[in-house]
Amino acid sequence: MAAPIVDTDSEDEIPPGWEERVSAQGQVYYANHETKATQWEHPRSGKRKQIKGDLPYGWEKQINDEGVIVFVDHINRKTTYTDPRLAFAEDEKKTPMDFKQKFDGNSTAIQVLQGRDLSGKYAIVTGANSGIGYETARTLAYFGATVILACRNLEAANKCVKVILEERPSAKLEVMHLDLASLKSVRMFAEEYRSKKWPLHMLILNAGVFGLAYTKTEDDLEMTFQVNHLAQFYLTKLLWEVLAASSPSRVVIVSSESHRFSDISLHNISEDKLSPGRNKYKDLQSYNDSKLCNVLFSLHLNKLLSDKGVHCNSLHPGSVMYTSLSRNWFLYKLIFLLARPFTKSLQQGAATSIFCAASSQLDGVGGLYFNNCCRCEPSKAGHDEELALRLWNLSEKMLQTALDREK
Structure with missing residues (x-):
């Protein structure tokens, strides 16, 4: 040889x-x-x-x-x-945007953080009791961060904490209830978090649903739109003063390459388009639309908060990974079984979330979209600032209508 x-x-x-x-x-x-x-x-x-x-x-x-x-x-x-x-x-960077690709689709979340000490940093991970969210929380805890697992299923979240503590007894973990299908739950979560006087350096909006039959939430909104976008939009608004006070801090929004198949545009964006009724609802289309909302939300949020030391990026975690996201759609499970030899592990899937949340390469960097730990161009709609502003204003309006309905 x-x-x-x-x-x-x-x-x-x-x-x-x-x-x-x-x-x-x-x-x-x-x-x-x-x-x-x-x-x-x-x-x-x-x-x-x-x-x-x-x-x-x-x-x-x-x-x-x-x-x-x-x-x-x-x-x-x-x-x-x-x-x-x-x-x-x-x-040394000449500007914050001057960075080169150091990791790729084969990198793991642990490799991305190798050599880092996140002691003293606080991170919230939504949907942290399974899949990519679990690996994200686990990796941050391994490197010293205090991680809050924000989950609807407290039993599953506490089991995750037990496993992580068996692997790393010094890990700092908290479990807090968060049901994104309830705006009241989102508000209670934020109030409880603020009452603890904790800082917040990383808000990782990972939770999502996929392939649901038509369902309305208790807030009278279509479930996919509320869980994947509006509830996490609300959560961020409730916590952004904490993020700004803790700066430098980051918001990380887990989107998907599926955002490229959304047909939302300046010509058709509306409340009915974002939260369709039963007759107009298509599960895959609503998912694609919600993922474009993630990219646009990230784009405008960064514009609003970057001068306060809070930077926001969105990302695609990986191709056809088997997570609990697929539990509602049989065809997705079948696709995964056929494609499994070519997919990422969950540690690889969490790498881009970790890269956006904690890599020093992205200090001062925001408003971008990442895939495989590398900056890439989103869809044409995904970097349309006018469309992002329109979505923001509609989200504010729909959120206020839902909150007024509670009273």
Whole structure:
């Protein structure tokens, strides 16, 4: 067997005689032991790099008896003179939008967060008791975040917490009831969250329904539209002051490539189109429309909140993954069984949610659509700012009508 080809002259490699170090401000610099000189620019690529954030989970910086800084890995019980964050140093950005693809469709959520410490960060994940939502919550908890599982099924959510704690006893997890088919439940959830005086750094709107027979909620709205869009729109509005007070913070909206098959436009967007009656309802069309609503909501929300330090992005999690989303549609289950060898795992499916929620590559980045941890163009309607504004105003109107009906 031929030996693997090794690029010994990669621009990222440090030449012999050089050493990579980190300044107190997190800037990477390079020491030349032959000339006794230091410089900020990488000796091969000429790029400048920086590290961000705290040490990885389980690490601590100490000063030894000789007065030298060392780094202690408490999990693996080892000590090193090298700052572990060097392995994850990134090229300095000229603008926040200057980022390159580091992960892809094969990356897992855990790989995306490798080297990060999210201790002190608070995250809400809707629909966190199964599928991608569960993997998203589990991964954030693994890396130190306090994760609130916002779920309708409390029994299932508590079972998830038990499993995560068996794997990672130090995980910080909370379960709170949230039924997106009830605007009253959304309001009660937000009131309870605010009463706890917790910050909120990541609001991950993951929950969704698919393939439902025509159903109306207690708020007299079509179920798919309310659960997939309007209730989470309401939740965000109720919590955005907490998000702004906790900035920098992020809102992540799980959409789908199905948004490309919506026919919502400036010419037909209306209350009846968004929440159709029984005679006009088609389950797949309503799902596609709700997913376009997710993309448009994200686009306009980012425009409203980015100057407050809150950035919002939407995403497609992956192709034909078997989750509880398919429980209402037999044909989807059949499609999955046929396509299973070509699909993502749930850890891979959660990677883009995690990337949008916590990757330092997206600091200050919002208003975009991601697939496979990579920015991609949504549909033409998906970046129509006028359509996004029209949806926002209609959502406000429909929400107020439903809330007035409660009184």
